[in-house]
Structure formats: C-alpha cells, structure tokens
Amino acid sequence: MPLPNTSIAHALDLADARHWTRLPPTRPAARLRHLLRTQSPDALAPRLFAYPEALTRWAEGDTHDLQPTHATLIEHEIYRTWQPHIRHRAHQQILDHDGCVTAQLHARFRFTTLSGEFDDPRLLRVTEDLPALHARHLFDARHRNAPEDELRRILADGIGEAYFFRALPLGQQQAAVTITDLHLIQFHY
Known part of the structure; x- marks a missing residue:
C-alpha cells in the first residue's frame, strides 16, 4: 500500500495524470532517458539526490545500485514534467x-x-x-x-x-x- 500523499504539488501532478493522452515510460532507465533529453544530468541530479554520473549510468540500463527512493524520485519527476502542454490545456479548460x-x-x-x-x-x-x-x-x-x-x-x-x-x-x-x-x-x- 502506498504512503499517503502529503505534497500538494505531487497531488496536483497525480490529478493531472488523469488528463494525459499517452502514458509515460514505466521503467526507471526509460524514464531517465526521457528526463535527460530535456534536462542536463547536472541540473537533474540535485532533485533526485544522485550524482550526475549515476544518472547517466542508470539511463544506459545499469540499475544494479538504483535504490527504491531514487526510483520514487524519478517517478515524481516524470509526473511533474510529463506532457506540460496537455496539463496547461486541461487546466485552462477546467x-x-x-x-x-x-x-x-x-x-x-x-x-x-x-x-x-x-x-x-x-x-x-x-x-x-x-x-x-x-x-x-x-x-x-x-x-x-x-x-x-x-x-x-x-x-x-x-x-x-x-x-x-x-x-x-x-x-x-x-x-x-x-x-x-x-x-x-x-x-x-
């Protein structure tokens, strides 16, 4: 059972997910590849509490040292950044x-x-x-x-x-x- 959400930002991101037109990647390596297309490893690393070299290694598929906390942070980052135009359009329509x-x-x-x-x-x-x-x-x-x-x-x-x-x-x-x-x-x- 997942822990209750106490972050307003993440709760908004989860509600926005109901408006997505396609689903984001599900595996951590694929998620990181997507995130690294739009952000540099140096900019992304502090938000994921990881070293830039580790992000690059995980994105290439070497996830043997990927901790569950890092996987959760990667998931939150995907929810935060996935389909921003769809999110803005849904908010405006609402x-x-x-x-x-x-x-x-x-x-x-x-x-x-x-x-x-x-x-x-x-x-x-x-x-x-x-x-x-x-x-x-x-x-x-x-x-x-x-x-x-x-x-x-x-x-x-x-x-x-x-x-x-x-x-x-x-x-x-x-x-x-x-x-x-x-x-x-x-x-x-």
Missing part, C-alpha cells in the same frame, strides 16, 4: 468552463482572527470544491513550480472560503486559515 477542482484532505488547521490565533487539535477530513479564483491561483503557482509553502497557503485560503466561512454574512470578518498538519491531500478534476 477554469474556462466552470469545472470543479475538488480537494480532499485530512489536516489540522489554525485560525487567525482579530482576537488571536487558535489551533484546532482535531484532524479534520474535508472534501470541498475550491472557489474558481483559488483554483486558478493554485494552477498558476504549480505552473511556475512555486514552493510547497505557497501552494499550502493558496489551498488553505480556498478551503477557508469554501468550507469554514461559507455561511458567514457578507460583511462579517473572516479569519485567516492555515494548514498546520497535512496528513493526506488529493485533487479531482
């Missing part, structure tokens, strides 16, 4: 046609109001459609490879508006929502 971007997460939250900060100790299971503006910001941030903290802030703002504060009267002050502990994240669109 946003242009009022499509739903549903986030399902298990997390703990912090609320910041005028009277202070409050941590909610409960692990909440939330499934909510993100407002279109927040979905657009999330896609834009992912396209420019924004850091995980920025993606988490955008998601927290969207969940706050869609889930926690949807019943508030229009003039009432909303609290700021922060995700303090993310146990699982999935997107569906």
